[in-house]
Amino acid sequence: MPAPFEYEIVDLTDEELAAESEVLGALTASVRRLGLASLQTTVDHETVAEVTRRIDELAERLETSRIPGNYGVKLTSNGRVRGFGNAVVGLRNPVAPPVPIVQDRERGRASASFELGPLYEGPPGMVHGGVTALVLDQLFGEAAAAGGKPGMTGTLTLRYRRPTRLGACSAEAWCDRVEGVKTIVKGELRDADDQVTVEAEGVFILPRWAREQIAETGPPQYE
């Protein structure tokens, strides 16, 4: 039986939060740019080795003061969830594409338009099938939350209709129905031609400890 998740409350003003998002968001954007450059570069090996040494120096500077492990999920004093470390949406996570998800609480839907570039490749020129699963899992969780039934993924089924070309993508998810503690979410991912490339269905379940926690803190909404 897993323990409830721990959320840390951060007590910053809106202005302090905005400044932090701007400065650290810019850092993350630059690390993403460097990641793409390191994949694409054809400069000579001496230059690569020299750049590598300098990257290590910059990492050392950032490491002089840091949290010891995972970023976690923090609650701001206005009750919003700040998942800066999240692997899909995290503002401070250079692994995240990132995917800006919009929740529609009136209709119990979540949607996003985003770019999956060369760092998300599987078959040549195509988005890795697992990356589409990664994005849809996050989107589905937020659709369940938007529908008032936040939960953890119980099952996720993906049907790959055709390969997804690297580039502009969009995705949408909606609460299809609720069966007791299960919320069934459906959704799809589309390529730049607005063709559906992946269809998916997920069952989200809310364990009792999580229901009690949400009664205290409200449903998660990422920012």
Add this chain to the structure above:
Amino acid sequence: MPAPFEYEIVDLTDEELAAESEVLGALTASVRRLGLASLQTTVDHETVAEVTRRIDELAERLETSRIPGNYGVKLTSNGRVRGFGNAVVGLRNPVAPPVPIVQDRERGRASASFELGPLYEGPPGMVHGGVTALVLDQLFGEAAAAGGKPGMTGTLTLRYRRPTRLGACSAEAWCDRVEGVKTIVKGELRDADDQVTVEAEGVFILPRWAREQIAETGPPQYE
């Protein structure tokens, strides 16, 4: 009907390939380290801004000579697939954890031991459910290939048994059965306590154009 994937043949000696892997693998490792440091750092905003500028300078140096888009999948002259850009296993992709997958062709299995650290977080302290899907999708494709039936993911179903703690993980996949052009792969992911956290089943399908391509080039085996 998607067009066949394009594979580029690279004609380097084993020594040249090894040198390239070493120098560029070190670059990628340093970018990964920088990514983790940027997530964890608590240095002041002035230092963050200064480091950000220096990262941009290094990215510019790498960008002076580069391929214009995706890395693609290249075939070496000894017939091995080099997926350096792959989002799960790519040696040159800092988004990849990476996951070193071992194929067992005698038993039609694939397995891997790997680390999923703070950059792969979903719920606090836990691996993002979509990241486990990402890893398993790649592993399943390689299990199908190891079983002599390489294909593209048709469907993938994931059952989340319990949250996966960040840290050491392992995963295994095997060909369960073949039904015509479909190969059914099963597998699971385990946490550091060797507890199964995710079970999955995938159907891999080989379109005719891919069957013809593989007849020419052999089944994919990543390195």
